[in-house]
Amino acid sequence: MVEKIREHLFSEQLKFQFRMNAKDFTRDRVLTFSTTLLFMMNFLRKSLAIEIFNFVKNIKTQSFSKSAFVQCRKKINPLVFKELSQVLTREFYTDNDESVKLWKGFRLLAVDGSRISLPDTKELRSKYGATKNQTATSVVQARMSVLYDVLNNYVIDGKIAPLTIGEKSMAIEHLAHTKSNDLVIYDRGYPSFDLIYEHLQLKIDCLIRVKVSFSNASKNFVESGKYSCVIDMQPGKNISLKHKNYTKNDSAKVRLIRVDLPDGTTEVLMTTLLCSKTYPTGVFKDLYLKRWGVENYYDELKNKIKVELFSGYSDQCIQQDFNAALFISNIQTLMVAELNEELQEKQKTKYKYKVNSNLSYGFLKDRIVELFLSNKEMDVVFLELKEIFSKNLIPIRPNRNFNRHKDKYRNRVKPKVTKNQRDAL
Template sequence: MREVIFSGDLAQRFKMEEQNFTRNRKQPFSATLLFMINLLRTSLAIEIDGFVRYLNERFTSQNTPSFTSSAFVQNRKKIKPTVFKHLSSVIIENYYTADNESLILSNGFRILAVDGSRITLPMTLELKACYGVTKNQSEVEIVQARSSVLYDVLNGVTLDAVLENLSIGERELALRHATQWKKNDLIIYDRGYPSYDFVNEHIKQHIDCLIRVKVSYSLVVATFVRGGKKSIITEIYPKEKQSFEGKDYNKNTGLKVRLLRIELPSGEIEVLMTTLMDSKKYPSKMFKELYFLRWGVETFYDELKNKLKIEWFTGYSQLSIQQDFFCAIFISNLQSVIVNDIKGELHEQNKDRKYNYKVNTNLSYGFLKNRIMELLYLKAPLDNIFRELKNLFLKNTVPVRNNRVRHVGKYRGRIRPKVTKNQRDAI
């Protein structure tokens, strides 16, 4: 990652214009990136002062020059937001390798989940035109964008993310993640996603999926629920009234799927649809726990909004919004691979404890502030800073709370969740 950030190739690929970053300025391309990655959540003037002071105190031989907020704003306009997607791809490429002992799979699958969410943006004419306008619970007009992520729920890594206009539906955004699909992926979706087209795209690309469907989804599903069976293999068909122009199927083209009946403790019946047909290899009893893993992508959005504070944007243009969004995804991925690397030591710590403990995600981002520059700074002693971070992460853990109840609509009435006494801002 260090080599990538400080390579001339990165600047060449992701600068806006050929003439950008050609002169020897106070803030070259790599320094601008490091500053943007440093979890900017306060006033730019304060962030710049802290950035320069920290580097000069830690690396006395470097004499990092100061710069103004205006100079940074002008510099960021020269950088494509996709640079942060590229940096995330470097993490992903190096993490998903056969010799990575910390990589977690289930039944040989990467267990992925897709979910969308609305991200509240600053109210500007440019952002209104780019992303769309809606109203909150108080009927106040606000600007929001629709995000979608493809998330590895077992390893905490975001494989792909998009931020688009509200008018674009979640299914369409979910299919954009297909560029990151790999053999032996199992992708989990909630009940907002199922459709014939959607399942067909997965089957065509030989990608397995698990989707929650409403009982009212189709007559086939309703009949299955009334029948009382735990699992059946059946076929679904496209809606007869839709247009088949340009499609590679017609109203008589069936798709073979498996339906599963999940009974909740409350007595409610949930129905899951999957492409995993082998009932011996994939027995019905495994799917309740498997689908519950999708909760990981929900907690990721909580992390993104309430711990990484993605909605505290550092600018008001579409460019800065995209930069901040993809930068936060990159930081999240970097934090995840560090945490995954110390899971063995955390497991040893838990042997003598009554409960299992995990790294405190909120505090971990606070510890990354400033230190993330040393992790990525080419001349910094990597072993020292990694050891320092590892010790801080292992020292600050929280108990794992299983079987927690989800309160639907808990935050619907206010813009941001109330920060409780046991969770203060870390950045």
């Protein structure tokens, strides 16, 4: 799979498709199209001068200036990293049935959004907008959203957009990257007739948590005491139908599921999986909890990959760094998943162990360049990295629970950083 990516990375086709101008990268320079991509993929979190020094030292090539790199990256379309990521995921899901984890035949996906802090420049402030923080000063931020495979830990699609673009709109855009055997899970910020309608049109199933007060139908369902009920959902009476593909007379058949929590509260889930025999009511609580995988991914993206430490200040740089981070996270998943499977089969200790994901990103720095540039056989480099990962394992402790302090950031109480969570990059 990595060999396929390397082949594509150094292909003329990729260069022709993702250079900004037909005249770009036509001269013989130190920084070729492929070398520039590799440099951007190498977690540029320090001073550019230091990053260039280490990069040149590792690949044993002629040095280049910061200005040369800046000029070269302007010639590259940020979507190139999405293309490389799609090559990886296509390879993974094709003719690889033994390794692909499914839930009742479904590829289990989750969508979630977050905000990402950007450098405060005039260009970025104008494009993405700003929001106030606790001190009432404005911070430049963008909205990001990912479509994530929670069982196999791959990012299928990721986007950043201005704050004026809502999470629901971005979620609908993600559906272009789904297929017929997908089941997409959403939290309670997403339910709408729009989203359900799009899923039904594309024949993609979904599971959405909704507030009890979401509609009269959800209120009546909870009051009825039932645990499962199929209803006809209709567009809201007060929403504008301008530019919509449906009318006020259209409806969507969905199933409501009641979930009673240990603390006595009631949650309502909405799904397009209507058959109670094939999908009993009792499976949905654990199924919805699998959505937590996308929350864990945001922790990796922000705190381990440190996506907010951008290497440039223009919108093009932001898009390049963001897409590169998603691609490298998929490379890490490819390497770690195989090793974790081997560990589960071999271990006979009290606790099962897995690769320390935080350290794995630190070990990938510089070695990601070796993986694609080295004269060694790809399998040899791959095995060397796996050997390093296997020496840094952490135990999997089941049934661990932590009290959630919702106001710890609002009250400006800095969370405790434990020893094994120190920065690896």
